Amino acid sequence: MSDQQAGPPHTGLELGMTAVEQDVEIAVADLARMIEVDTSFPPGENYDAFADLMQDLLAPLNFDFARVRVPEELWKVEVGPAFGARTNLVASRESGKPVLGLYYHVDTVPVTPGWQRDPLKLTIEDSKLYGLGAADMKGTIAATLLALRSAEKAGVDLAFDPMLLLCTDEEGGLYPGIRYLAEQGMLKGHILNFNGSAAPRVWAGCFGIFNLQLTIRGHSVHAGEGNRTGAGINAIEGALPVMTALMGLKNVVAARASALAPPPHSTGPLRPQLTIAAIEGGTAGGQVPAEVKVLISRRYAPEENYDEARAEIEDAINKVAAEMPDLGLGIDLVGHLIPTSDADGPHWPRWQRALSEGFGYKPEDFQKWGAASCSDFGYVQRTGFTREVLLGGLGRPESCIHSPDEHTTKQDIVALAKSILAYLAADFAPDLNPETRP
Missing domain, CATH: 3.40.630.10 (Zn peptidases)
Incomplete structure (x- = not known):
């Protein structure tokens, strides 16, 4: 051709x-x-x-x-x-x-x-x-x-x-x-x-997200001394009531809904989320753990206010921490994307x-x-x-x-x-x- x-x-x-x-x-x-x-x-x-x-x-x-x-x-x-x-x-x-x-x-x-x-x-x-x-x-x-x-x-x-x-x-x-x-x-x-x-x-x-790193500090001693009064302060055990409070707040957050149009495959409205994303702490069975770090992730809808969402989490943590005065507590913002x-x-x-x-x-x-x-x-x-x-x-x-x-x-x-x-x-x-x- x-x-x-x-x-x-x-x-x-x-x-x-x-x-x-x-x-x-x-x-x-x-x-x-x-x-x-x-x-x-x-x-x-x-x-x-x-x-x-x-x-x-x-x-x-x-x-x-x-x-x-x-x-x-x-x-x-x-x-x-x-x-x-x-x-x-x-x-x-x-x-x-x-x-x-x-x-x-x-x-x-x-x-x-x-x-x-x-x-x-x-x-x-x-x-x-x-x-x-x-x-x-x-x-x-x-x-x-x-x-x-x-x-x-x-x-x-x-x-x-x-x-x-x-x-x-x-x-x-x-x-x-x-x-x-x-x-x-x-x-x-x-x-x-x-x-x-x-x-x-x-x-x-889309939503925004912020990540808070919660650091709970106790006092480490030999684990065999852990049952003696004043011997040690178990940071991991101290973190448990805090995480229980966060799980209660998780349900409150998830009950909210955004007006942002959801994906076609979604089964309902887009909802804010609170997640315990990571936990790190402890060293060995022979020690009372002195520190635990908990990463808290919060996805927030465009209708929500970042400062209010963060304060809601910190208030829940501080309320529980007030009942455990022997524990040290730090809350640091380690990640944030706005909507x-x-x-x-x-x-x-x-x-x-x-x-x-x-x-x-x-x-x-x-x-x-x-x-x-x-x-x-x-x-x-x-x-x-x-x-x-x-x-x-x-x-x-x-x-x-x-x-x-x-x-x-x-x-x-x-x-x-x-x-x-x-x-x-x-x-x-x-x-x-x-x-x-x-």
């Missing part, structure tokens, strides 16, 4: 989409390298190592890099779980076009018991990709790299200059990296946040079209809903930089995010990469681009 008979040539975007499918194994290899860098928070001690890896992967794409460290006095709590430099990597490639910020948190939750595979090694079974952070959210970085390489390979003209924001401490930190970047005026353009799901969703906002308000805006229709291009959604599939999960973008909104935040990601109910055997799939990485590539492409839905629309 002659060239004349073969039909019109493929566009750059069509060639780019083909390249995404052809080069998915490169994205899988990238993801494997990312998973091997343990960025679990707490403590979040390997952010520099992850920044090194990302610079290595992005350098061939002609990005410029800036490492931005959050000052220690903003995030360091003496008794808190975080340590190590809070290094954020900003990778930019500016040509004068409007900027699209592409946001990722590079931290993961810690490894929890129950993994059937090595959480810090990528395990491939059929099309499933298992590993800590595979879906939340290192896989989204791999999908972005796949989209950017495919655009370059196919010569796709981009509507936006991409700026990658690889940020720290979203998983419960006291001062997330994106907050610091926003407060320092380092953000540009509009932002696509990949801390979401692979669902046809318009983001209506994110309705993030809809003028770029959402184009992003919805791009998601449809990648995942095959129909316009009528999209719904607007929020979540009791939390985000660090409430801080970005509070600076006044933007209210609109686009949202995408790889999360699915079956992905086991924050659970043993977290995973994503090659198909979803391809679909997300195609969505990103479409959104970036100048000839994709130009009528939906607020930057060029009359």
